[in-house]
Amino acid sequence: MNGRRRYSSSGGSCPATPSSYSSKTLTDRSSPTDTGKSSSFARWISGLFINCFTPPDSVSSKGFDDSEHDIRSRRSSTGSVQRHYHNGNANETENPRFTFDEIYDATKNFSPSFRIGQGGFGTVYKVKLRDGTIVAVKRAKKGTHGDTQGAEFVSEIQTLAQVTHLSLVRYYGFLVHNDEKILIVEYVPNGTLRDHLDCKDGKILDMATRLDIATDVAHAITYLHMYTQPPIIHRDIKASNILLTENFRAKVADFGFARLAPDSESGATHVSTQVKGTAGYLDPEYLTTYQLTVKSDVYSFGVLLVEILTGRRPIELSREQKERVTIRWAIKKFTNGDSISVLDPKLERSPANNLALEKVLEMAFQCLAPHRGSRPSMKKCSEILWGIRKDYRELLNTSL
Numbered sequence: 001m002n003g004r005r006r007y008s009s010s011g012g013s014c015p016a017t018p019s020s021y022s023s024k025t026l027t028d029r030s031s032p033t034d035t036g037k038s039s040s041f042a043r044w045i046s047g048l049f050i051n052c053f054t055p056p057d058s059v060s061s062k063g064f065d066d067s068e069h070d071i072r073s074r075r076s077s078t079g080s081v082q083r084h085y086h087n088g089n090a091n092e093t094e095n096p097r098f099t100f101d102e103i104y105d106a107t108k109n110f111s112p113s114f115r116i117g118q119g120g121f122g123t124v125y126k127v128k129l130r131d132g133t134i135v136a137v138k139r140a141k142k143g144t145h146g147d148t149q150g151a152e153f154v155s156e157i158q159t160l161a162q163v164t165h166l167s168l169v170r171y172y173g174f175l176v177h178n179d180e181k182i183l184i185v186e187y188v189p190n191g192t193l194r195d196h197l198d199c200k201d202g203k204i205l206d207m208a209t210r211l212d213i214a215t216d217v218a219h220a221i222t223y224l225h226m227y228t229q230p231p232i233i234h235r236d237i238k239a240s241n242i243l244l245t246e247n248f249r250a251k252v253a254d255f256g257f258a259r260l261a262p263d264s265e266s267g268a269t270h271v272s273t274q275v276k277g278t279a280g281y282l283d284p285e286y287l288t289t290y291q292l293t294v295k296s297d298v299y300s301f302g303v304l305l306v307e308i309l310t311g312r313r314p315i316e317l318s319r320e321q322k323e324r325v326t327i328r329w330a331i332k333k334f335t336n337g338d339s340i341s342v343l344d345p346k347l348e349r350s351p352a353n354n355l356a357l358e359k360v361l362e363m364a365f366q367c368l369a370p371h372r373g374s375r376p377s378m379k380k381c382s383e384i385l386w387g388i389r390k391d392y393r394e395l396l397n398t399s400l
């Protein structure tokens, strides 16, 4: 368990899940400014089909670390990433190591028995490849992705497949076959953060684990903002995009992906000009100016922190008016000196929990500043969280 605490020391089991509201992904407005490099990149590769994806090596024989070696081995001797294209059948990509037949066989033609989730992009399956490797396969909804977008998907996922960080879900590949579009990503076995805040497995996530998860997420986003070139803006940070490992390590999913998700409401295919994200997590400045920056992720991260502390979804319509927007309710309580009342009722009111609550809320509200210039960087958030986590552990140890 890496010494990580999972559940409340109160040992209580979860009360019944409160009435919940799934956060809807928004694809609502065109942005005049958000044309991005990938549109031109997509045009550039139009008509080309990409054959560059490498599945992980068998977990059973080599483990996932070796799969990283496989992807890296496609880099040139100068260290630059080589892109592998081929002109071919316009309806199909061939991959020497992943094949459609293998995916179809492994899922018994996408049988519901292999289904593990459903999202805006499509249906998610858990798949065991012939070599024993377990991966998550995301099958795009049919009819929502035009040809150009298909090419854009492939190029974008190819780029994202180069990004590796312990706290990011790995992209392994993307297959296009007739009208099928299939994304292959790292399988993360322990559900989403939202599932655990809802106690879907009947147990309560304790404060130490919540702080660990918040820190993992902060590190992952810092990496995207500072250590990828060009920087990657996640655009859809939310609790259902945080997946957990068996040891309750967090892995951030779908980075750089929201822009490519289908515009299901209008059917438009030029999604690089769409405002995208999820209701309740969206940066208000992005909504009004259409200008997307890394600070939009910082805002969403602030919403996520409040969600982690309160256990509430960002928007809970079943509550009385003044409590429906969780951040507004929490900010008011904090300002009135009553932050303790926003702590997830499933958590113990201990001195260590109360202190962590105060400190994390304070930082969350900085992330939620209306103007991006007043928000901290993700690097700063990581540093602050690291300190809060350290102090929390020390306080716990001294009070034992």
Ligand SMILES: Nc1ncnc2c1ncn2[C@@H]1O[C@H](COP(=O)(O)OP(=O)(O)OP(=O)(O)O)[C@@H](O)[C@H]1O
Pocket: 024, 025, 116, 117, 118, 119, 120, 121, 122, 123, 124, 136, 138, 169, 185, 186, 187, 188, 189, 191, 192, 236, 240, 241, 243, 253, 254
């Ligand atoms: N890599 C993965 N490993 C394990 N389970 C996954 C993985 N990716 C997705 N899932 C499961 O599938 C569900 C749907 O995931 P998906 O990313 O398609 O949608 P979402 O993020 O929940 O919603 P939206 O697409 O609207 O943002 C997740 O909630 C999770 O339970």
